[in-house]
Amino acid sequence: MRYIIIGAGAVGGAIGGRLFDSGLEVVLVARGTHLDALREHGLRLQLADREEQLRIPAVEGPAELTARDDDVLVLGVKTQDTPAVLDTWGAYGYGTGTGDRAGTGPAVVCAQNGVENERLALRRFADVYGMCVWLPASFLEPGVVSALGAPLTGMLHLGRYPSGSDPTVRAIAADLTAAGFAAPVTEDVMAWKYAKLLGNLANAADAVLGPDEDARRELAARARAEGVAALDAAGIPYIGAEQQARMRGDRVESPQAKHSSTWQSLARGTGSIESDYLNGEIVLLGRRFGVPTPANEALRHAANRAARERRAPGELTAEERAELLGAGN
Template sequence: MKIAIFGAGAIGGFLGAKLAAAGTDVSLVARGPHLQAMQQRGLILREAGQESVTHPRVAADAAELGVQDYVVVGLKAHSVPAAVPAMAPLIGPNTAVVMAVNGVPWWYFYGLDGPYRDMRVRSIDPDDVQWQVWGPERAIGCVVYPAAEVPEPGVIELLEGDRFTLGEPDGSRSERVTKLSECFIAAGVKAPVRPRIRDEIWVKLWGNLSFNPISALTLATLEDMVRDDGTRAVIRAMMVEAQLVAEKLGVKFPIGVDKRIEGGGAVGAHKTSMLQDLERGRPMEYEALVGAVAELGRIVELPTPIIDTVLALIRLRAKAG
């Protein structure tokens, strides 16, 4: 089994290190100082107070790696469409594309029962590149739960979590998703296969679409947003709007809004990924987390006034830099 991870930052690097340590034929596509550090001294993983070094194959150009069985995409959602041509050398007739990306996935409507079947999510894939070039039949859903960071080039530090939930868009337990799950589990990460992967996507998205932009607008941590009555009310209103949209699309939520909010607050004085990107001058992935939900609201003809308001604010904040 050959696996390439395109975008070996915090999450991709963590997964790559675990797979390499387990002896998997894994390759990482990276760039800049991070790539150079891995080439010179290997990939360092700091986890649970311990440090380990692996030496996966690394490259700046995917053409050096050849066709893979699985390509794990570890980029931010807004970076993926432009990177599709660069991934072409990795894609063969039977290659599966595993989207380890936050937010609404570009393949969301693929094979979905009902009137919205095979519709496109323009805020995620505006020029239809992923759908047309890869084809949605390659997609495997992946909900990423680990929190990690790159404190210095070539070093990955795991903060918490080790679960990558997998699922086929059609809900089947296919041979390819089963093999991938077994490979991940053998590497020491949790990788359950869920028949309703969209449900799990929404449970994570529920928090991301609200906590992330509010934190970037207020510079507040998770616990501070939940403790403050005002921001908690806005977060809750966004989640309620999102739940109505998701349920119109057939999603079933296993927990309630308030329990999801409390779960976010329980993480503590943690800065969301969007706030971290803002502080480091990086592009924020607000379209995948917020814009896409507003778009789905329009598709199912449900109003999302609070989500739309926060989206307008975070878009302007992003322009301000």
């Protein structure tokens, strides 16, 4: 298979880099200064035990590629960028397949936070797979990705969307395993992704509250409690904390800073943030099923404002901070 990593940031760069380093065919898709750096120098991948400079082919879009039957598109962009990616890549590979894959287009793996991406992708592609990403990584400098997890780089639960498994996902999992990841195949990958969503509700607090650890924990706990209530009201299953801990154990330990992907978006000044699809998912469910979600609404609003105004992480006025911490109290 050829892996086309659309969004070669922290997660996409780590996955693509490790797959390439294990001998597989990989193409990175990026833009701007990151694409320039990848083309000029390759990907500098910092791992727990070494650093690699990987000369991985890098492109800006599908016009630079010839579609193949064995292509796998791995989406690594934030959810707010998924519609534009699908507009760009939605016709890629149609009409080139043979046998069982004739006319279906490539396999698509959503290596993304949130639970909306798979649904969006399934409108365009027949074979969509969810990936629940547990991969401590950072991307703060063009051309450089740090993924310091050990003894494994990360744990990536995989499954067909909306449920089930098939030979394609098992082959992808085998490649990821050989590349240094744990890659369990599950029949209900979305239960894992909803569990990850509950954890990701803390991302906005990490991004907007800065170094005030006690305040972050307290607000994140309120956001999670609202999330649990909303998922329960909606009847949506998710993997419990005990099962997650038992599965993960000490297989992925990392010394690097535990800042979230949302924090990294503010630090890079990207101008957009994924909180509408993390905290906003709980707000949506709360409105549909009659569950109050004031902490998640406040976090969604604060994170969007910080991204829109290109504020640094933790850059709140005293009034904004007081309003945020008072949400739901």
